[in-house]
Amino acid sequence: xSGIVKMIAGAVVIAAIVVGxxxxxxxxxxxxxxxxxxxxxxxxxxxxxxxxxxxLNFCEQEAEKAMLxxxxxxxxxxxxxxxxxxxxxxxQDKIAAGEKAVGELKTLFSQAEKDAxxxxxxxxxxxxxxxxxxxxxSLFRQVEAEKGLLVKVQDAIRRLDGQVTxxxxxxxxxxxxxxxxxxxxxxxxxxxxxxxxxTRLVSIKEVLKVxxxxxxxxxxxxxxxxxxxxxATAVDDAEFNKIMDNP
Numbered sequence: 001x002s003g004i005v006k007m008i009a010g011a012v013v014i015a016a017i018v019v020g021x022x023x024x025x026x027x028x029x030x031x032x033x034x035x036x037x038x039x040x041x042x043x044x045x046x047x048x049x050x051x052x053x054x055x056l057n058f059c060e061q062e063a064e065k066a067m068l069x070x071x072x073x074x075x076x077x078x079x080x081x082x083x084x085x086x087x088x089x090x091x092q093d094k095i096a097a098g099e100k101a102v103g104e105l106k107t108l109f110s111q112a113e114k115d116a117x118x119x120x121x122x123x124x125x126x127x128x129x130x131x132x133x134x135x136x137x138s139l140f141r142q143v144e145a146e147k148g149l150l151v152k153v154q155d156a157i158r159r160l161d162g163q164v165t166x167x168x169x170x171x172x173x174x175x176x177x178x179x180x181x182x183x184x185x186x187x188x189x190x191x192x193x194x195x196x197x198x199t200r201l202v203s204i205k206e207v208l209k210v211x212x213x214x215x216x217x218x219x220x221x222x223x224x225x226x227x228x229x230x231x232a233t234a235v236d237d238a239e240f241n242k243i244m245d246n247p
Contacts, residue, residue: 048201052188059204060181066174066208073167077160084157091150098143105136106244137240177208 048055105122109132112120119128127135184200 043205045202048205052201053185055201056181056185056188059208060178062208063174063177063181067171067178070167070170070174073163077163077167081157081160084153084160088150088153088157091146091153094146095143095150098139098146102136102139102143102243105132105139108132109136109244133237133240136243140243177204180204 043055043058108120108122109129112118112129112132119126120132121127122132180200181204184204
């Protein structure tokens with residue numbers, strides 16, 4: 001008997017080696033083997049009809065995974081929203097302070113030019129004409145950069161709000177599918193699978209795909225590094241004059 005067992009075991013090993021060789025050396029055989037694996041790896045209508053209970057168990061596991069992923073997305077969105085809200089407040093404060101300072105310096109410069117009286121005092125420090133000019137241009141550029149940053153931050157916040165809506169819709173769909181799965185499981189307990197139930201089971205698969213896609217997509221968040229803006233330092237007289245002429 002042991003000799004027969006050894007012969008069978010040897011045949012199985014040889015068959016496995018042959019299949020492996022065919023898989024990696026023959027495109028035709030590779031395609032056939034892949035098709036066979038795919039048939040058993042995915043829930044086709046035929047496979048659902050053969051084993052509806054395990055299919056429902058599979059769908060329930062996937063729906064619960066989707067719920068966890070969507071919850072994680074909610075947390076990530078909330079954290080990113082907090083960062084962006086902070087950036088928005090900081091940008092708004094800088095813009096307000098910068099515009100106030102530019103206004104003060106422009107008035108001070110114009111008055112000093114009118115009176116032909118230099119240097120002048122600003123914020124307790126004596127400043128000459130060139131320093132005032134450089135400071136006006138520098139602050140003006142920084143304010144404009146902050147305004148550009150603020151636009152990007154506000155756009156990112158709007159996109160995050162859209163993601164929140166999608167996550168909520170995904171959770172609602174997953175909850176509906178879980179309820180449908182439990183109902184179908186109860187039906188299976190009292191009757192054999194029917195064409196009507198098969199249709200319902202297949203529909204669960206299609207709707208679940210949408211939910212899983214929603215749970216796996218990116219949130220469209222924006223990093224702090226992507227919003228960094230470079231500031232120029234050189235003073236351009238033409239730019240300065242344009243700023244001064246702008247009320």
